[in-house]
Amino acid sequence: MFKIKLNLLTKILIAIVLGILLGSMMPMWAARGFATFKSLFSQFLGFIIPLIILSMVASSIGGLGRNAGRMLLLTVGVAYASTIFSGYFTYGICDTLLPNLLSGEAMAQAPENSEVFAPYFTLSIPPAMSVITALVLAFVVGIGLIYVQNNTLKCAVDDFAEIITRVISSVIIPCLPLYIFTIFMEMAASNYISVVMGLFTKVIIVIIVMHVVILLLLFSIAGIITHRNPLSILKTMLPAYMTALGTSSSAATIPVTLQQTIKNGVSSSTAGMVVPLCATIHMPGSVMKVVSCSMAIMILTGGTYDISLYTAFIFMLAFTAIAAPGVPGGMIMASLGVLQSVLGFDQTACGLMIAVYVALDSFGTACNVTGDGAIALVVDKYARKKENIVVEN
Secondary structure (H helix, E strand, O other): OOOOOOOHHHHHHHHHHHHHHHOOOOOHHHHHHHHHHHHHHHHHHHHHHHHHHHHHHHHHHHOOOOOOOHHHHHHHHHHHHHHHHHHHHHHHHHHHHHHHHOOOOOOOOOOOOHHHHOOOOOOOOOOOOOHHHHHHHHHHHHHHHHHOOOOHHHHHHHHHHHHHHHHHHHHHHHHHHHHHHHHHHHHHHOOOHHHHHHHHHHHHHHHHHHHHHHHHHHHHHHHHHHOOOHHHHHHHOHHHHHHHHHHOOHHHHHHHHHHHHHHOOOOHHHHHHHHHHHHHHOOHHHHHHHHHHHHHHHHHOOOOOOHHHHHHHHHHHHHHHHHOOOOOOHHHHHHHHHHHHHHOOOHHHHHHHHHHHHHOHHHHHHHHHHHHHHHHHHHHHHHHHHHHHHHHO
């Protein structure tokens, strides 16, 4: 006998289809059982999210080290600026397009047969701290780790981050399909699944087009700085894009990204530092997905938003994106705390975010790693300029 191993996207797609098909015919006892699971899982998510932010951000900042050179700091700064730029770019496009695309559509308020979804019991699991407290504490600890000479605390923080990463990969991610199934079962029973599917189709198309545009913008900026043809250097990076599209993994794509970056004329030493680092910290495609999907849900649910709200959201999201664990779905799990604390998302909205994010996971990853080539070109230009100054002196 052989086992069929399904990836996370396939499992979630199956969960969505089954939820839609079974939502209107689920017997009450079974529906309440799924509702009980959803309630418990939601409580656990609320508990673990601050710990994800605290452990990952602190470990990420502390990993820079006191000996972080100018090139390293430049790479981090450019990668973060690129991620922030992607967030604002997405906000501008979505604020222009989505209100018209989704006009006249709205999410239903609650299932008519809400007694079906009452859990058998509930369990309150209050988080140890708020999301904002976790983020501030992570910065304090992370920056402190850079200056602490003893490595004991750094090892403890890294071990804590490893524990949280294992909880995500071994507990949260395997439970996501069942969580998504329950959400879509409830939506199907309440007769507004068609609105959600319309959201999926329209927003996914907009996101895919924006991925192409943001890559053209990033490589245009890199081309201007390096005096290179943007289309030519972007074309060289296409093998990395296609590899990431197939693997949905930045880490697995590093060898191809590194090879194509060097083919673009970046020195091997610069590429060897920038590409692996950016595979972890450069997330324009991921931030684009979260910002666009969250705006679509805000519009559908009648929520209000403005540039000031999304400024706070984008900056916090960029930090969590940089520190997100490198496991499938890690970015969206790390972002849930920001979605809840800044935008006020509830369980259903977070479930929709997870479903749409995973559906577009490969496109976001492809955008991330391809953009790494543009970052490498900019950093290499700086490195060569510094070398010329040293030679002249």
